[in-house]
Amino acid sequence: MQVKKTxxxxxxxxxxxxxxxxxxxxxxxxGMVIQTDNHPLTGRFRGREEHLLITLQHTIxxxxxxxxxxxxxxxxxxSRLKG
Numbered sequence: 555m556q557v558k559k560t561x562x563x564x565x566x567x568x569x570x571x572x573x574x575x576x577x578x579x580x581x582x583x584x585g586m587v588i589q590t591d592n593h594p595l596t597g598r599f600r601g602r603e604e605h606l607l608i609t610l611q612h613t614i615x616x617x618x619x620x621x622x623x624x625x626x627x628x629x630x631x632x633s634r635l636k637g
Contacts, residue, residue: 561595563587563614571614581614 561578563571573581578595581587587597615626 561597564590564596564598566599573614577614 557574559572559574561573561575563573563578563581565571575595578587578597582589582597586600588600589595589597
C-alpha cells in the first residue's frame, strides 16, 4: 500500500517537498516546521535550523544527528544488496 503524501513543506531556498501528514505533525511538534495553511496542509521550515536538514530519497534528516543519518544510509545499502 502506497502512503499518500498530502502535506507540503517549503524551504527557505524555495524548494518544496511533499510528505505524509504524520511526518508533518511530528516536525511541527519538534518545532522544526511552522504550519502556514490548511488546504493543502502546508508548513515552512524555521529559520537557521533549515541548513542542518538534508533530504535523502524523500526522507528529511537532521544533519546535526549523524547517528540518524548513518542509520538511514546503512539501511539503504542493505536494501540495495538484498534487491
